[in-house]
Amino acid sequence: MRLVAAALMLRGNTVLICQRRPDQPMALQWEFPGGKIEPGESAEQALRRELTEELGIEAEIGPLVTRIRHNYRHGGAVDLQFFAVHRFAGEIGAHIFHDVRWVPLEELPGYDFLAADRGLIADLAAGKLL
Numbered sequence: 001m002r003l004v005a006a007a008l009m010l011r012g013n014t015v016l017i018c019q020r021r022p023d024q025p026m027a028l029q030w031e032f033p034g035g036k037i038e039p040g041e042s043a044e045q046a047l048r049r050e051l052t053e054e055l056g057i058e059a060e061i062g063p064l065v066t067r068i069r070h071n072y073r074h075g076g077a078v079d080l081q082f083f084a085v086h087r088f089a090g091e092i093g094a095h096i097f098h099d100v101r102w103v104p105l106e107e108l109p110g111y112d113f114l115a116a117d118r119g120l121i122a123d124l125a126a127g128k129l130l
Contacts, residue, residue, distance in 0.1 A: 003079050009033065034054075068120060
């Protein structure tokens, strides 16, 4: 099982979403920024590092919002921890992504998200978690 920390980067009623590049697995699908938790790292440390690498920002990691475990059809499994991020320093850049967008929470279901994120998307759009 792969351990992953991800950010729900919030600005008012919008959240930052990121689109995978065409050359990546699950090409052009949308996800939240974040990544693998390395041995010896806390989820918060991993997320801070990943946001610097992926977006070029220094983020203040907020509280854990939810945790999801998902088994993909191809056999992979992921344990995702989602943290709120309300503050960061620097300009967001799409360093490893095809696109990044601030999207109103209620519009999230209109985007093609990774399978592991789809239940979360429905909850966020319905105002259940934040």
